[in-house]
Amino acid sequence: MADKIPYKIYLEESELPTAWYNVRSDMKNKPAPLLNPGTLEPMKAEELAGVFCDDLIQQELDNETAYFPIPEEILKFYKMYRPSPLVRAYCLEEKLQTPAKIYYKFEGNNTSGSHKLNSAIAQAYYAKKQGLKGVTTETGAGQWGTALSMACAYFGLDCQVYMVKVSYEQKPFRREVMRTYGATVTPSPSTTTEIGKKILAEHPDTTGSLGCAISEAVEAELKQDGYKYVLGSVLNQVLLHQTVIGLETKAALKKYDIHPDIIIGCAGGGSNLGGLVSPFVGDMLRGEDQYRIIAVEPASCPSFTRGRYAYDFCDTGKVCPLAKMYTLGSGFIPSPNHAGGLRYHGMSPILSQLYHDGYMEAVSVEQTAVFDAATQFARVEGILPAPESSHAIRVAIDEALKCKETGEEKTIVFGLTGTGYFDMVAYEKYNNGEMSDYVPTDADLEKSFAELPKVDK
């Protein structure tokens, strides 16, 4: 059987998922609701309508519907770059001399360079359907902003992106890709918003954070008629859209009767991890199957492994609703020497609840070890991985090396979320031996935790 498995498993277009899977429908303990920061009561649809599109609010709040049909227009766009391949890493296995079987779901074969397009096109579609002029958003490493620019270009929507300053400076070409797709890009914090001015006044040297860029994008949305705010991670709706990754992965594995023992994904806000693992976690929730699910996060921004499970603000400016999640505190800003994304202080409420309930493990890895894995992977598998994705590669390699010691033929599946073409400043540092690791001290975190809002829920 094994030698019949091709290097790349592609589904047929007719096998593409036609509905997104809502893992909340199978969760006994539902993720805690978003709270109004003023009243501390669960946010209602009408309250969210000031910020989000109507259809997306329904998806955000619905904990019961198991499947949401994917609209035709979105399926049509998906077909331009999906199905994405599930790749058997034969060359990596050979290099590692491991009995483990390694697969990766590769989401980097589109211009956004990552899986972010899966939700961007959905969010742009619903904005268009609602008759909006445009959307505002933030972007960290730049994949989400690029994806949203592409999606908005496709539907003829205006796209305004607040880009975390450190990424804006390290990745000037990301900005040009977004501009090529017609978007406006502003480094954050900026002087175009009140919250941006305030943060700059308090921290003139800040390199920015996702939490801060979110505040600016929301403020910009509220000031303009015909605009809504969209977000590339954390939210339930985003995880829902991203389940197209996990559904395809499951279908591809099933085609060859492969049962994964370990499923690994990098975790920033949770969009990739949630999308990849939801259909498998669903099996576990329904008691139908069992897997080891591993979330991998950077040691410099360790929300799962060192964060608190508590209600917190989603943004630095504290204008967004509160979410119950594993968090480092909304004031936490990772060291600028950390490359790329995965810089968010919190974590998807769905994944937070699942982690809390024991459905997944989490590990944190340091930056140099991540780039060691990235380079090793690139040289044998060809693909130059994004730093974010390389967190998952690191742990996949570690697990494969454990199998080498024990002789176990485990099947490991990981999410290769994207490519590193716009991360060459980080690779240059690594190539020059100038990369450094940074782990926040307990005192750093305690200081940040002290700012958590007092919510008794």
Add this chain to the structure above:
Amino acid sequence: MADKIPYKIYLEESELPTAWYNVRSDMKNKPAPLLNPGTLEPMKAEELAGVFCDDLIQQELDNETAYFPIPEEILKFYKMYRPSPLVRAYCLEEKLQTPAKIYYKFEGNNTSGSHKLNSAIAQAYYAKKQGLKGVTTETGAGQWGTALSMACAYFGLDCQVYMVKVSYEQKPFRREVMRTYGATVTPSPSTTTEIGKKILAEHPDTTGSLGCAISEAVEAELKQDGYKYVLGSVLNQVLLHQTVIGLETKAALKKYDIHPDIIIGCAGGGSNLGGLVSPFVGDMLRGEDQYRIIAVEPASCPSFTRGRYAYDFCDTGKVCPLAKMYTLGSGFIPSPNHAGGLRYHGMSPILSQLYHDGYMEAVSVEQTAVFDAATQFARVEGILPAPESSHAIRVAIDEALKCKETGEEKTIVFGLTGTGYFDMVAYEKYNNGEMSDYVPTDADLEKSFAELPKVDK
């Protein structure tokens, strides 16, 4: 039938070509042989052995063998990124409102960002087989250097790249990709070679050219034991390896009974165009079928449309053999305001002979119009194309618009050779309205033609 054609036609792994097609075997008028620049006699295998690997010399000189089996090790590597998709450009067709059916063969889904990997892995394989330590090469836009770095990393060979200075400066991140794969990258002209020093002394402000970088790479190879020189275009062996593109394209079209009316490729040295069209030209040479084949070149480096068909040096330093080809003269250096590749002064001898014999047409296009097409394509088809590839997009769109006028439902196939992630400096110029066109004057060309060697063949 039409609505059954998927967005992307993928071959199965079992349908991958297992042999390269040698179009010379079907040519009545064989391409003219390479000449020894000293004796002006055809180069013999033993003379080429100082520069090239033995197996590659056989492939270079063999005008009779129709198919060369692809070695297992190369097929294994191909399977990491091949088959590449043949994409139906439904969204572009809709945008253009054309009755034409547009397909593109997309070769950008690998880290080198282009089709160059198809020959790089073959050349690295034969170098390894011959027991070499490493290879030297030149790169223009950087795709070839990246591809060769990847191939050398895979086989554990040292890789030394001379990169045309204008690209080295415009694309600093290309250098880091190559370094990530373990290569050494030197901007050309450099002071590391005699020819580099000479050119710098004569033209201290030169931005370099492929012809110059070739001279340096050959000199570097000759100075080191255990090294050979490899080249990413122009040569017969390169076109041979690249036929994997055309063979896959033909097989994918056949799967759905599609007959292409027009086949379009961008042309620099000819590697992509030759690889794409060879199997179709073979049909024409054997009198079995008919197609319109269109080569697209930049107006700033118009070897087919304004060059001479004559023996010329392949390099600026005049150390390489002479090739009979359409050429602008080995001293011709395109304007530095021309973005990206397609900067070579000459053209594949195979394609030159085919063009001379009327098997293909050629058009030249200006830069701004190329970026117009690139941006239009990106916004509807998602993929951010390389400037080189966008030459083909320009003409594909032009042909589709002609069909709109005439109402003809022609089938157009073009080669989308790569992605533009490392070309954002050029896109930035375009986005800022600062892109300029440049066309050499007749006087410029006459001056360059005056330097052509006097060869009576």
